[in-house]
Amino acid sequence: MFKGTPPGEAGQATSPLRQILTLALPALGVLAAEPLYLLVNTAVVGHLGAIPLAGLSVGAIVLAQIATQMTFLSFSTTARAARLHGAGRRADAVAEGVQATWLGAVAGLILAGIGQVAAAPVARLLADDEQVAAAAVGWLRIALLGAPMILITMAGNGWLRGVQDLRRPLRYVLVGNGISAALCPMLVHGLGWGLDGSAVANVAGQLVSAALFVRALRAERAALAPVPAAMRAQLGVARDVVLLGLAFQACWVSATAVAAHTSPAASGAHQVVFQLWMFLAFVLDALAIAAQALVGTALGAGEAGRARRLARQVTGCGLVFGTLLGLGFAGLAGVLPRVFTSDATVLAEMDGIWWFFVALQPIGGVVFALDGVLLGAGDVAYLRTATAAGAVLGFLPVVWASLRFGWGLAGIWTGLSVFLLVRMITLLARLRSGRWAVVGAVR
Template identity: 30%
Template structure:
């Protein structure tokens, strides 16, 4: 045993932790890598934060109806988001990596074919009288082939697989939530005698109708991310969320639909996003594979099962935290809901860097370009830490004055003031945790991601039960802070030990 520990420590010494933060003076350098990260990360971050911001706007509108309605919708959003993540997270993460790999291989194949055509053209020039044959049939065929490479729709089997799986999972999720709404809400602490039950069921049932659109749109976003195109999902998301924001007050207050109006507005916006993305994707990819075998469903399911285990562990931690807050009463749940939405919305900015890291790393590993893989991991982690520090300062300053935007209830505001320091201070840790996810997925390190997250979840769940029972609302936030810290540490450990796909660091 001690020999194994010594061997591990010896290997760790060969892979210093500084490899993650090397060349820090170049963190903002506008070189080729920096520009590539920025072009992917910035639109991705905006697209990722658009939906939580729309949920925050929903929360702000609902907060003016009453604290009970705010708490009820908070529970429903927590349920919908966490159930969605069980399907969305594995699907999107795997799609991004697989599409990036297939696109890289396809481009390299096309480049080799183009080189072959160039050699053919050079051979033609050795033939006598070639000057009089510029318009020969052979040259015309070669030019036609070059044009086809530039304009033909790409054959990416993973794109078709993602849409099939996304559509099926969306229907399953919708049916599950609609028919199990009351049981799930009871599990979350909203009992039959609670005033939160009726509005919570209304919101959850109606919003569940949009589950197929949510799964399909995010599957298509995974495809576009694999192409390193994050602008198209951004434009579609903005249009959908603008429609949501416009419809919210109309349906809620003009038509007097209350929380049901907020749910209907959100569903309409999700279907609008799906239609836009499908229209754009059909112009870039041939979505009809030659055969069922070409879909590679087995490859998706094998790796998806690993990430499914991981996302269940993540989901259970956050859902348990929301359930424990709900059991403390509607006031605690309302305060927790607002703090959680802010926590997630700001932390998702780092997910833009995670998307950039995943797409670039998947391409680099497909090419076996380990220098670029190391440089990319270092750069996105450095940027993630800087982003987290900036968000921490920003939230500490702004939330002292902006908390009344979400509610006017004095008791809710008092509890929010206890949660806000945790939301702000944990931003650097959250940012690194999210970026490490992208780094691991880009390296297709799905098995380690799943196993490490299960261990993190076990410790975090124990902390949630112990600290919530002894410290109440504050205890829940301390436990969530521990949870994110452990996620970050597991990411550091993989690279520090130079194990798995990072074994090349020890060479």
């Protein structure tokens, strides 16, 4: 689907696979920019030693909670805007973005304020080592100042994806993350600010990206005033997305806490491999973003059959791309870990979990593609339940048993493997049922 082309005509003129790839490529740049910056950040901080690296691990997972719990600003806005776009109602689709941006700004300010008070007790809860906790608190208090900008960027990504304009988000995110990546080594090592310098670099880039997304809304000549009734409607839709995010974060926070209570070396190793995992998850999510926009548009236009064909195509693409990524990183096992740290104890811990990371790529490719299909269809309630089942029945029992019985990082990554397998089985069952393909401008 292309900007300025009626939805029905684009769907007939372009093959599903070409549509998916046309949207997935710019989405890949957007999705990969943030985790790629986090990998750069991890590499820069990693050369400060195990304590700062472990502090970054704890601080980053706490900051990620804010982003994950507010993902409805992106996912729900994309789904709603895509259905309206498919029905030929672009102005209404943009209006969804305006209200999501207001929600993001207000919620971000509140969260940033609360975080200044909560940073210390939360860091001490997650980190057993006092030095690690202290490092995490300093980083987190600075990084939380960027919360409003993070959420405004999410909202901007959401409505632009919904109207299938993925080129502007790519430019905006690359500019912001490029500024952060340039500043990070200068502040951390050049000016000697250490771990705190990486947090300052984060906030600077986030401010630039958020300003560009606000400018995009102004360029649409849309009414920019807040509409409380519209924001309340978005919050109602957000419930299932928030619960979905809670299920994920219960897993990620538990994993970080168990790693931090194992040893600083284990925590640092988990930070590196987990950030690589998240980077590849975002790479594979490019297919999910394409599926979300295309499936939502097809259903908004009343074309359930086309939505089902797109779902099958994107699932197959996810399997192929995930397999290729797994093979590529298998070949880098002896080289890539040393890019991130020279600490021998951290490298020894990484050796034990690298092959979990490699083997999970094909499974992740299928799961993330199906996430996009169901999010685009607005079938978030099922997605929430399937994810909660994977967390409660798979991940959490294994990861906390790992702490109790001393299984270390191998236990944590075994839990992640079970979590993804449960999700894959439940999502494939939903795809086959076809009950997610409900047509209409709003679900």
